[in-house]
Amino acid sequence: MSNVDEYSTDNLTNAELGFDLGTRLRSVREQYGLSQRELARRAGVTNGTISLIEQNKNSPSVASLKKVLDGIPLSLSEFFTLDLPSQDQIFFKAHELLALAKGAISLRQVGRNLRHRKLQILHERYAPGADTGTLMLQHDGEEGGIVLRGRIEIVVGGQNRVLEAGDAYYFDSRQPHRFRNVHDQECELISVCTPPSF
Amino acid sequence: MSNVDEYSTDNLTNAELGFDLGTRLRSVREQYGLSQRELARRAGVTNGTISLIEQNKNSPSVASLKKVLDGIPLSLSEFFTLDLPSQDQIFFKAHELLALAKGAISLRQVGRNLRHRKLQILHERYAPGADTGTLMLQHDGEEGGIVLRGRIEIVVGGQNRVLEAGDAYYFDSRQPHRFRNVHDQECELISVCTPPSF
DNA sequence: TATCATCGTTTAAAAAAATAAACAATAATC
DNA sequence: GATTATTGTTTATTTTTTTAAACGATGATA
Numbered sequence: 366m367s368n369v370d371e372y373s374t375d376n377l378t379n380a381e382l383g384f385d386l387g388t389r390l391r392s393v394r395e396q397y398g399l400s401q402r403e404l405a406r407r408a409g410v411t412n413g414t415i416s417l418i419e420q421n422k423n424s425p426s427v428a429s430l431k432k433v434l435d436g437i438p439l440s441l442s443e444f445f446t447l448d449l450p451s452q453d454q455i456f457f458k459a460h461e462l463l464a465l466a467k468g469a470i471s472l473r474q475v476g477r478n479l480r481h482r483k484l485q486i487l488h489e490r491y492a493p494g495a496d497t498g499t500l501m502l503q504h505d506g507e508e509g510g511i512v513l514r515g516r517i518e519i520v521v522g523g524q525n526r527v528l529e530a531g532d533a534y535y536f537d538s539r540q541p542h543r544f545r546n547v548h549d550q551e552c553e554l555i556s557v558c559t560p561p562s563f
Numbered sequence: 564m565s566n567v568d569e570y571s572t573d574n575l576t577n578a579e580l581g582f583d584l585g586t587r588l589r590s591v592r593e594q595y596g597l598s599q600r601e602l603a604r605r606a607g608v609t610n611g612t613i614s615l616i617e618q619n620k621n622s623p624s625v626a627s628l629k630k631v632l633d634g635i636p637l638s639l640s641e642f643f644t645l646d647l648p649s650q651d652q653i654f655f656k657a658h659e660l661l662a663l664a665k666g667a668i669s670l671r672q673v674g675r676n677l678r679h680r681k682l683q684i685l686h687e688r689y690a691p692g693a694d695t696g697t698l699m700l701q702h703d704g705e706e707g708g709i710v711l712r713g714r715i716e717i718v719v720g721g722q723n724r725v726l727e728a729g730d731a732y733y734f735d736s737r738q739p740h741r742f743r744n745v746h747d748q749e750c751e752l753i754s755v756c757t758p759p760s761f
Numbered sequence: 762t763a764t765c766a767t768c769g770t771t772t773a774a775a776a777a778a779a780t781a782a783a784c785a786a787t788a789a790t791c
Numbered sequence: 792g793a794t795t796a797t798t799g800t801t802t803a804t805t806t807t808t809t810t811a812a813a814c815g816a817t818g819a820t821a
Contacts, residue, residue, distance in 0.1 A: 396720045396738060397720075397737065397738060400798065402797080402799090410780085412799080412800095413779075413781080413800080414779055414780075417779085420799095423624075423778050423779080424624040424625050424627075425779090426621075426623060426624050426778075427584060427624075427625060428622035429622075429778085429779075439737070440643075441643040445638075445639040445640040445642075445644075446644060459728070459729025484705055484733070484755055484757055486708070488709055508682075509674070510673075510684070511684065511686055530657070532657050533655040533684065535655070535684070557682055557755045559681050598768065599769065599770095609812095610768095610769080611769095611771080611812090612809055612810075613769095614770055614771085615770090618770085622808080626777095627808080627809075
């Protein structure tokens, strides 16, 4: 049994791991609204284990850390990857949407760095006559949307339709597709893609 | 001392971790052209430790795994993140959206069978005072949306905000969350989830 | 083919982590 | 205000991991 110096609080991880594993686990747990006991129950370990880990008083085995994270749930990869879900911006004022394009077509995106996001959400506006170009778009993923205002012609594969306010669409993005405002008023819609394509 | 059954070769990690930690370490080590002893020397552990880990005969503590990986060198994040290596309906008229809920909260979905779709797109309406219930929602995936009309209070993790028309949100759905219309007018928004959660 | 170096594996003893139960502090309920 | 639950922490014991050293196997060299 090692005689732990009573003055050393976080005796190991900070120095040896290069980051504060205990604090990271604690903040993740609190963020998900779990008590030590509740997480322990879900993970199949004791609450003491979690307490000791969070205080950096022991360094969990990979097996037990995995069990703990399963209770959240969070993968080992996610846990050790710096960008925890918390660090991302959650709320966006209208003026904070990222303008990807302006002019005949305005594209305003929810969130900036899409590296670690699974969804690209866009607020799109098409001026009368505007279109996505003569070339058909094609890329991996799936996409869909709902029209808020105006009319838009959408061509997908061989099919084409004019959608109005309230109408919607959904297709595999590998099918060649194209958007065009064939009306004399502006068209507005919300679109979604996965994974982000640009 | 536990009496390890002589027939069980990989007694723990495959089942408990969901991946073969020992084999992963071994392949990384060999990829870098290091013997167990050489890696042990660089890492400051004994060769026996590495041998046992690679055979999945013990589950290293995070601290010692970190020491081992430092000898390669490879970060914990990198180690756990290593690459392990239809003809559906496209267009939907407004009345064709699938009503998942009506009443104080109206949910109208783009597309019917979500089995083979990666996105769930919803047109949501919240009556004044309506909310998603006292229990916080929690499920796998990510979600986001844009407010079209009215105001809505959104609670995510510890944070809460009131969003208005044009504002948006995006978060990891495993964080406990809740929506509530705290205004005296109806609130309308477009939301997206991945993967579909119901 | 004998010798030497190096390899991965195994084993008893030492060290560290996980458990189970008790403890103290705070919040909730009657 | 007293009681009850629930929170995070701590401690003795059990379990697991790590060490240190020995073992057997392979390959190179003289």
